[in-house]
Amino acid sequence: MSVSIKIGLGLDGKLMMPHPAQAGLIVGGPSKVLAWLEAQLGLAVPDTGFTKRMLQYLACLKEVDSTSRFYHESLLVDPLGVARQILQWRDHLYLAAWDGGQLPHVSPRLTDIEAVEKLARDRVAFNEGQRVFRVIEALEVISLDIELEVCDPVTSFPAVWQRLLNYLEPHYQPFYAEIPAKSDSDLGRLQTALRSETSDAVQLEGDGSLILIRAPSRACSAEWLAHAIAEKLTAQSGQSIGLLCDGPADAVDLALKQVGVPQLAVGQASALRPVFQVLSLALELLWEPLNPQYLLAFLAHPVGPLPVRLRRPLAELVANEPGIGGEVWDACIEKMIESEIAKCDISEKVAGVEGKIRDQLAFWLMNERYSNSEGAPLEIVKERVRAISTWMGGYRQVLSQKSESEAEIELIGQAQSHLWECLEALDQLEQQNLSHIGANDLRRLINEVRGDGFTRPDVWPELSANLPTIDYAKDPACCISNQDLLVWWGMDAPHQPQHTGWNRSERAELCASGVEIDDVGETISWHANSWLRPLFAARSLLCLVIHDDAESKHPVLDLIKSRVRCIPEYDLQTLIQSTDEMENFPLAVTLRDQTALCLPSRTRIWQLPEGQLIPRRERESFSSLESFLLGPYQWVLRYPARLKTGALLEISDDNRLKGNLAHALFEAFFSRPEHAALHSLLLSDVREWSRSALNDLIATRGTVLLLPGRMAERERFIEDSTEALVALVQHLQAGDVVSVQLESEQDGTFTGGKLAGVLDMITTRRDGREAVIDLKWAGAKYRRESLREGTCLQLAIYAQLRLQDSGRMPDVGYFVISSRELLMFDSDYFPQAESIRPENNEGLLQIWQRLETTWKQRRQQLDRGMIEVNVSGTEPLGAFQLDENALTVPDTFESFNEFVALVGWEAEA
Template structure:
């Protein structure tokens, strides 16, 4: 067997397609695994997270107050273990034998750790190579010929010992001589960069072309079109990062994909264990809970998660009335399905309502491990029913779960009983290795491509180096000069930064020197800085041909890209549709009346008809994940719920009339904490203590103030959150009255509770637009069949004030008398007129759109005896991007 071996050859192969037998190209991982198999050496199968856990155990056993890593290890054992593992791997690959040399304290500490690690830690690459080199002294492999794709002097010492034992030849393209067509810019560039300090201006003949672009997508599509027109043979593409963008451009151009991968730790399947474990902490994080419920895959079926997600978005927490209603709905629907064995309620309790633990003191390892293994069992069951593309992702997720379980078992064996949240997060990060996209694969006949320039060792007509981006600088070695001297005296070869930079430059020059006809470099302006190779070319060989890709594409009259020959037919400019004040629907599209309306829907119909159509007829709504309630909306909900709980147990003056301040405060202290847990858990998160105290103080003051207003108004009975419904000639109306009060004369008072915005409510009442109060008053009057209308008022939580038309009921109210002097009954009559006006428009297929960039016309003017319409668009319009974009903006 002939093996072509390179340090960067584990990825894509840019070599020309040839028909061979018994020849293979391998990188370090592939060759090491092949040699271990041939020589009968045991493979290393440990997950990376398990490797960190093993070495952490060794560090812990060797740790004392004198070790150099002691302080950092106490704070971040996972990070320290990973970093020292890297040091250990570098040393072994450089020729370390695991023993101390000299009197350097840190080297002595590492040697002390190695006394444990030699037996217990996972062998690193250097150790495995040492075992291979030892086995090669007495055994043979099936490798007949080894061809190096890198300079043997650039190989780490452990690798050099192995390839020396096998015997090797060096590929001619590793140290290429200039090969470009004579008297071309490319030939001049090759000759100049091959020398140390020479400079030579170029003539701009196009054999060296630099494309400047703003967008990766645009540049990738332009190059893909160029390759498609000029052919795939004789060209090599270099894309060191984001090659998947280029593959998509090839696909859009009808060309085969090269097989670039986009690896990510955030595949949906691999996120499930992390989300499940994040629910173990107290207090529960509603956003994590909502992510778990809305995730594409989860241990609970979607039919169960959907109603719970809606409840959490509305009332962020677990256990509130909305949550209980969702649970009841789930139990009913599951009973109708006839589900047996474990009930959904049991599964919900396990995944969502299991015991929770304080983040600082940590969760018991047994509880974490049990949950991790439960995830693995669910993944195993799912893997059996998914397709072949998803099967690999499930296998990887199962491996992550088992690696995490193994790490937890080792912590338990080391005497740890609990794991704090920060440490568990680090363990999860270690286990969550990046996974490839199973749908991204190379297609037959693709363009030669690579992710590393050093792999271009064969002569090629044209090199397309896409996204030539700035490179990170070589970091200084983390060891002192005396430590490096001690390591060197022990035979450990660790190349200094200058040597590593020299090797990187040789890697960058390799495709350039192996190029025969044209070198195309694509540079994106969005990058800060420039690639060192481009900087060297600009300095030593100015005058190369350049092309501004974006400017050329946008220039009028250009039908082809210069130097590339890619046709650029002009496309008509299609500006975004400007907003229109009216939508006119064709006759066959009906806008039917809804059988049931509420105040919210009626207010949209009267003021912003397009929102009524889109929300209630088209059923368009914002996504739940982006709509978890917080701030004013959440605070108002909490106040409503607390008032409801209070008046459920204190409905009459005899119950609340004699409460002292101490009694009220005790009741609030007992109920507020439970309320925050069940419906306001976002306020229990770290960093929200100030908000939580603010809300608690405001609600406490508001309840005390409300009771004072009730005393002053001689209220006898209070009902909260009263559901009502009544039949109107045009629709059925339903609503929930926040507070329904009854005084000694049996007069009804409807009070709507608002968190804030007292000045707005005053202006609204003065303008005769307090439609919400009129709606609730009509509902209560109709439900009871009474002739008199209930008295309307607002209660503002943040100020503790009642806003009312007069002081006939509440002596201490903030008075906002309607300017027209109309009663609430007359306001409702105007609302009925407005309803008929809007309904007639909809029946004719006309929908008014009061959006930015539009002006009202004659059709926008309401009837004289109807409600007035607000000026300007709705500040809370969820559909403003669907109504058009004003060109002036």
């Protein structure tokens, strides 16, 4: 039986054409046709991925390498990158009809590539050009009954393909030899103008056959497109519909699914789904310095080799204290082990449970780390890959028991094949006498193995018995059948052809040797012509959709605007918001009337329903009291309503992290017995100890400061913290302090009930006087003002707690670490500190009394169901006016407000 083959460049993707009804018809690009020819000729079809071929070629490069080779220096730095690039050059030479023989001995690159080829021709799996040569040789012995039609000029194919096509005696039939649209329509005028050799622009009449839509984003236009397609399909108009999804198209599938239209599966395969990320994240934990972002991602990942009950607590810890090790880390692990042991019903299992947890944590998290320059041992890397493969096998077995997890099971199977290919690649490197691999090389290897990812098993093209089908394509070159309606969705930045890499003299040398390198101009010309195919595929209506958030626009758009004038252009947002404009739109969708909902405006008072009361809390602290007194709405939302920010974890990498590290430094310093004798301490010894301790703290609790590019910041932090500790010791020595207590928990009472707090530092002088010092990383100006204005509520609360505990009122103040300033509240406790007297001459007891008075009045307001919302955009109300004995409450209290979206919206100007 004769077989008809229609071949064209760029036709290896999804084709915009109905499924061929007759047998013996093959339509596709070079890859599809080559695979069919090999099968018919009995030639084994190669099943070797590019990564394996690249590593095979790398071995050849190394064997031939010497200091005279053009790639020698680069090979030492980036062996995988070099192998990839030169292999691509080699593959291109074979497509240019090189047979692997002698090349011109003028260019060093060509000379070296020829030397390497003497090994590679027998050791590296076939490339496309070699496979074509093999088919040509087979056709000289075996004849096939083929009718070959080429859709592009034979000269536009690579040279080796030209030989094969000419051997099969092709018939050239270009796409769209005739103009499909009516000549008196806008679409027909455009198609005629594009075929015309004149450059005069044609005036359009706006008949709706050619439209341009400008949308703000793909997500917005995809929703409109889905509704438009749904209405066209349900109308049963008999029109064929073609959809060209150029670029990322996952939003289209999602939108079609939402409107009940069969999805097309036009979304691109993703290489970054969770099971595929596990390997990359696990391997990133091998490197020094440890990147806490990867550590957090590994611990907070949806799936992973560590049980989620172990990963989640550690993830929360790492988010606040990025690093591994230290007392806090060890305490967290011990707590997890105790929790797991408590679940054991048999005492004999206790030791096994504890040992298993420690072994898991040691293997995945507490492992030895390696520098990028020296690399990690290949055996260590392979051990980790095998461990992930074992975990995936168990994970897959568990999911196989759930009938609803078929897609996920298939996904894990694909990921396991990815792991096996990765192990095979590592084995190949080991066979090349490579014992270590650097971080960059390993990342490149993983990316090569992963490629563009796998086809999603949970997304597939769907059909409906009641609806016509939609022909779609992902590349303009694949628009090879006429459609009544064609939508080019995403007419944005095009895929540009890649430069071959050969310079002018090399091209001349190769041409003289019969190696016909593709002409760059012809390649660009073919791409430009392929971009025109969608324009000639439309019969009745062509809709072009562009997006404002795209990096650039398609050059065909400029071509269209140069050939026609007054192309109808629509703004999608305006269309959606206007029923009148949508009715006159060629691709109109039904806009449902929606009652306009106004966003709630900001109001100064929230009034609770009659009889609805907010009870008192059993215990308050400074942070809760501050919001209760100064911003009641925040207290209500945070505590009685129990609202809090989401559980999305994020690495702490700001002043909060630096403050925590400095707190830990101070606590470690003053907790050491040898530092108890403050007056005997030498400042030089304090500096030396501080720098050493900070290096350890950063390594375990602040590893973000060890990342590349953070050296200056890290050294500045070490300098600031060290000098702050030295300055604090100087103040303590000058104040004749003999005892320092840090992180002291204090309990007390106030008029509203129980009160608790943690005091950063309590110092005791030789004469018995005490001081409470609150440590702050920054904000000296704000703290100074709070002391001057008598609004230092935190110090007043801590002083009262200490008074209730010891019977003595302590001196109080702030120590600002970054600026090394000790600010005291009207005190001579530290001779060298800055003493600030309140402008109203009130002391801590008066501030405390005002605090309790304010609490009573706020409590009375709550008992009447009234909550003050003192935010910007509102005016103070007399109902919340506090008397002269209360604190001075600011008109607005919204600093660090996490409830800004819940208090209403200000009216637009």
